[in-house]
Amino acid sequence: MAPLAGSTSLNFTITSVTVGSPPVVNFSVTNQDGVAVAGFAETDLRFNIAKLIPGTPTKWQSYIYRNQASSAHQANQERKSTSTGYRFGTLVDHKNGTFTYTFATDITNPADVVCPAPCTDADGVALDLSYQPTLTHRVAIQQGNSALPKANAIYDFVPAGGAVSTMRDIVKTSNCNECHNQLTVHGSRIETKLCVTCHNPGSWVAGTPGVTPNTPVDFKVMIHKIHQGEELPSVKAGTPYKIGNADFSTVVFPYSAVALGDTRACAKCHTNSATGPDVGRNTPQGDNWKTQPSKAACAACHDDVYFGNTSDLLKPYQTVRHMTLISDAGGVPVENPADSLCINCHSTGQLAGSVEAKHDLPNLLKAEGLKYVFNIRSVTNSGPGLIPVITFSVDNASGTPYDIKTGAQFLDANASLSLLVGWNNIDENNTGSGSHPGQPFNINLKGANAVCDAGTFICTVNMGANTIPLGATGSGRAALYGRVGVDVDGDTVVDRVRVKAAFKDFAITDSTPVARRQVVDINKCDKCHDQVSLHGDSRTNEPGLCVLCHNPSATDVNRRPKIASGPGTGFPDGSVTLDKKTEEAIDFKRLIHGVHAAAKTLYPVAPATVGAAGHGFRNKGLVVCGYNSSVNDFSHVRFPGILNDCTTCHLAGTYELAGKWEVPTASGILGSTVKATPDPTGAIGTYAQQLANQADDLNITPTAAVCTACHDGDVAKSHMVLNGAQFELTQDAINTSPVLEACAICHGPGRIADVKLIHGVK
Incomplete structure (x- = not known):
């Protein structure tokens, strides 16, 4: 005992x-x-x-x-x-x-x-x-x-x-x-x-008679509605989805090969298939969603649909009448048929088509994407001052190259193919690229920039005048990314099909290529995201690509609204942005932590002056501006897992202050830029000059850059400063400072406040 x-x-x-x-x-x-x-x-x-x-x-x-x-x-x-x-x-x-x-x-x-x-x-x-x-x-x-x-x-x-x-x-x-x-x-x-022993049809929350309807907490209804979240027709129509005081109206389902919020990947949660991409998720009745559809389950997501002659007056969002062709023995149409009859229409070969086919787009897109393999075959002539020669192909699953010059899937307007070239692999910042802030060479391969052999279909990149800068050292990385255009579901509309990106490291001054550190496992990301694909479905499932652009010197300053006239013309206008900032760091080690940590309080939306309660950890929200000055507010993210379990994303040990992270600056890890244009008065140069000059950028020391992505409060910041962290310092000043981050003394493996211990990582 x-x-x-x-x-x-x-x-x-x-x-x-x-x-x-x-x-x-x-x-x-x-x-x-x-x-x-x-x-x-x-x-x-x-x-x-x-x-x-x-x-x-x-x-x-x-x-x-x-x-x-x-x-x-x-x-x-x-x-x-x-x-x-x-x-x-x-x-x-x-x-x-x-x-x-x-x-x-x-x-x-x-x-x-x-x-x-x-x-x-x-x-x-x-x-x-x-x-x-x-x-x-x-x-x-x-x-x-x-x-x-x-x-x-x-x-x-x-x-x-x-x-x-x-x-x-x-x-x-x-x-x-x-x-x-x-x-x-x-x-x-x-x-x-x-x-399910409690959450079944007999459990519900009463509405206000004549005002609001009852809310079922039956498992099949509640779980579908929670995960549908902000995509619910009712929510879009202005009726929040609440159970008591809990509001699930802002939930975004993260698992999709189509788009965030698309919930058609039904087999993520329930399937009877013991093979294929969802192997291991199967249960004996896991296919009930497609073989035994019911009004309660289907209308949980499609809650704008009503069954019978009239909608529920307490549900004004019910605007779609479910028609039926089912008749009783006397030939009279049954307006609200039993669930057991749904399959008569919602099956293969019947009028409505099968439930599976209606939800199959994510699987079709993934299956098509697996037919293409981006392949960087070699990078040569890659020394300082030289124009690299890069050969590549887009292969089928058997390794045979496609003809990207004539194949319809590569020429379609929905297709794209590009190449990034960046450096130094210790911590990319692409100094001297001419693309700011801190961006790599980016070559569009649709057109004359790719020269392909007519017999082998192996191609060479025309890099133009893009030379490796004379001051570049170490190793660099070339990465191939894009998508193909194929109608995967036969609806005559060409779909954007994601293809996994690929990269190849090359030597600049190293005798052999030295790879960048790898700290996350994309398979862990895919457990929650299915496919990590951003920027128009073109940067897909390869963190080794992401870090070329999302590097320590990168901010969103070029995407921020600019001052149109008067003092500071051309510089970012912080007065009109949601977060009142002129730029935000997009260094991967800082950005990804901040996105998933979200905020305790959201930014207020006019006319409100106080933000609503959030579901995150940070004190302040996180806003990143993208293409066309699009505003991406990650403050509202609702991380579904255990936020402090670093192994959810990280490879074993890579989140600990050991190895290079024991003395990160001395190991070549760079601080994260927070101000690429530090002087909006123009005293040290125009906007373009400041942007081009990484030497004047203001940065956060490396460890503090990571930790403050989640622990962004003033007390935490003060603690870091007392132990060697520095904020808004040039990289040269960080490199030469006699003050070093001493985080590993207490937070290193086996120490009194070991990162693993403090975060409760099992």
Whole structure:
């Protein structure tokens, strides 16, 4: 036996459930070492039981409801609580790691099963809480003590005996955890199989009669609507999606090969396919979304659709009537057919087409993109003062080059193909490129800039006058990026098809090419994003490309609105920008942390003078201006995982202050530029002159540049300054300063405030 205290994990196993009158549950608990534990208090454990009602589709139905004076019709658990409305049975600790719980509720006795009025779902359909012993039942246990490790247990059984044949196993918790790290709601509920024992059609939040409708918290409705978020037709029409005080109207689903917010990648969460790109996500009923569509599930996302003759007057966003061709036995059209009939039209070869086909664009785009491989074959003549000679091809999956000069997919207006060349790989800043601030050479390969062999289709880049600067040293990097134009879904519209970017390092003064440090794993990014593709679907799934432009010297200053006349003409106009800044650093190590950290308070939008509450960590928001001065406000980002778990994105150890990061400046890691045009008066040069001169740029020392991307408060900044960090200093001054960042002394591996320890990285 082992004590509960000190356990780092708990494993509950339900060994049997019998239903004679009140259900009796036998279970055991072990710790991380497989050793039995004992000593739970009654207040630690919570129990629930539900039945699975057959149908197309099936649905869970709770037996236990909280009897309370509330606006919520709430399925719940049996738990020991001082709050009203809860019941608790008898918990017996056998002192050997096994336990028995006898429910307080006798589910076999209708008089003992409480269903608060109105005993209906959110739409007024009566609930059936009768005991049906031949149906599949589920018992769920939650370890609810916040001082102990989170743990849930699930047990499916048929009270009358025999194997469980009817199931509703649709979403693996591990699928959710690809984005959410560990799905955790209501304290310690971490398993989707537990969630559905309460979140089924009988749970809902009451609206205001005659004013607002009831809000279902049925799992299939709630989860679809939460993830659809700001793309919900209702939200776009001005009705926020709220459950109680929680507002999910700004959620943006990040996983898509189409665009952020596109939720058609259904198999990300539920699939029955044990092969292909979604292997490992499969569950027995994972394909129900395409084989058993229902009004509740489909209208969760498509909530502008109404079924029947009239819309719900309390839902003004319902503007699309769902027509039906289904008739009853007498030939009269059925205006609101049963869910089981949906498949009659929503299937292959039928009028509406299959549900799968309607949601298949992300898969089609990804499959087409895999047919193309960008290939930089060689970089020669790459020394200082020389014009590099770069050969490349765009190959098929077998390695045979395409003819990019005649292939329609390369000539289409939706296609693009370009090459970047940057340096130095210790930390790119592209000094001397002539493209500012800190930008690499960028050559458009559609047209005369690519010269291709008519037989092999291997091409050479015409670099023009783009020479490697005389002062360049070390190694550089060439990167190929773009997209092809193909109609992937047969709708006669040519689609932009993303192709994974590629790069090749080359020597400038090094004897052999030296690669830049690699700190993130794109496969980790893709768990949440499917494909990381930005800037017009052309920079795709390759961080090694991103860092060429998003380097320490780069800011968004060229994309900021400019002063049109008077003092400071031509310089950025901070008075008209959302963040009131003249530029923002876009160095990758700073930008990506800031984007994901988001803000606690959003920037106010006129006429408001105070910003709304955000869902992030930073004190200040993050705004980056893009092409055509587009405003990209990342303050509202809602990071779905555990923000302080560095391994969500990073390769092992690369987030720690070790190696080059122990003494980053001495190791060649550059500070992040925060002011590429430090003097708007023009005293040290015109806007163009200041932009071209990296020597006058003001920077944050490297470690502080990373840490303040999240920890941006004044107290944190003061702490960093006291320990060697410097803000708004030229790179030369940083390099020669007698004051060095001493962060690793306390925050290095094994030290008193180790980054890994402080962030709670397991």
